[in-house]
Amino acid sequence: MPDRSIARLRTLPWDALAGLAPALEASLREVLAGAAAERVLDRFLRSRRDLDGRGRQAAAEAIFGVGLWRRRLRFHAGDAAPPLLLLASLLRDLSGRDDAERLCALPSGALPPPVAPPTELATRHSLPDWLAAILVREVGDEAPLLADALSLPGPVFLRVNRARIAPEALAARLAAEGIETRPTRLAPDGLEVLSPRPNLLALPAYREGLLEVQDEGSQLVGEAVGALPGETVLDLCAGAGGKTLQLAAAVGPTGAVHACDPDAARLARLRTRAGRAGAAVTIHGPEAPGGLLADRVLVDAPCSELGTLRRGPDLRFRIDPASFAALPALQLSILERAAGHVRSGGRLVYATCTLRREEDEEVARAFEERWPDFTRGDSPLRLWPHRHGTDGFFAASWARSRAKERTSSSVVSQEHMSRAPPQPMKS
16 A cells, blocks of 8 residues: 555646656756745746646646655656656656656656666655664654655645634635635644645735634643733734734634744744734834733744645755754753743743754753752653644643743743754755
8 A cells, every 4th residue: 555645646647747857857846956945936927827626636636756865766766767757757656657658748768767766764654764763763663654744745724714704604615715724633723725826925815814724732732821811812823823813812802822933934924923813012112011921831842844845845855954953952952931921920932843852842851850849740742743733842831930030041032042043954
């Protein structure tokens, strides 16, 4: 039985590549040289506005597919195979097409004879060796399932803005606008989009602030903060504000939400999104005021972002794992900074979207050793793509004892607090 990611390839409209594949050669070469597949695809589609829907989908799947499956394709087609031969291998060896050479305008016999699929994890699932080792270390025998899940496109999830509409009412509204959804399994305010490739940002429901595009796992991290109506909440690494807006909906008009991030452009997007959602958010810039104390503080820390790899099919080959070494110290310093803003009896939540224990549980334990007045709450939240259908997330929480607060002496630079992923990954 093929992996789910391979089975999906066999359902795609590859016929639309006839006459189109040669035009993709330069784009495929760019991606294989390290350019971001999403940006390469955008440029290609802008240059070919004559393509119909099937042609656009086939082009996207070809660029993303060669970007993702390059290691597996070289196993079949040869280490020195040029881009169109790799695309032909994608069609024949993974998608089951017997007309792959014709679709790619290659001569008959250009592909080497077929061979049995590889069994070794990294080659079978087209992973860099360092990533395969992390998956095996973290989930053991489940590594093939996790690798398969990371090679599937992530579902589109929405968070309902309960301040304006109920989930059932939004689902009905979206159905009237031509978008089919169903309730998420785990997040109480989530909807999963079932309609293929919808233009959500053009919907009246989106423009009216009734929804936000937000992974179900991200929504569950927001839920873990436990914000209640009337409370004061600080989102210390807010980014563009998906969780910030979720927290604003939770505390309601009688509460207060404060947001910080060193990336001014992201905070500008948060300001726009908050206005559309009708959410009152106080934006401070890179740092929270020294005297600000909150009932709940969220640290959605900068991390290696390995839990979100399914959102960018070629990201695994553009990440430099050497950049990971500096992350735990950075994460701990931000967490300590956040601790100084938690009032007595308040709650501190530390979250990442990675799979590495060094950035998750080990950072949490290091924090506890240095801040004994914080007591760990429930078991950490741990979400896995292959188990839960969400992106990969970790979240730990602590309650602060009812004693005098102390201020962290950690100093975190604006660069360190950035949510931008390690180079050369691009967000």
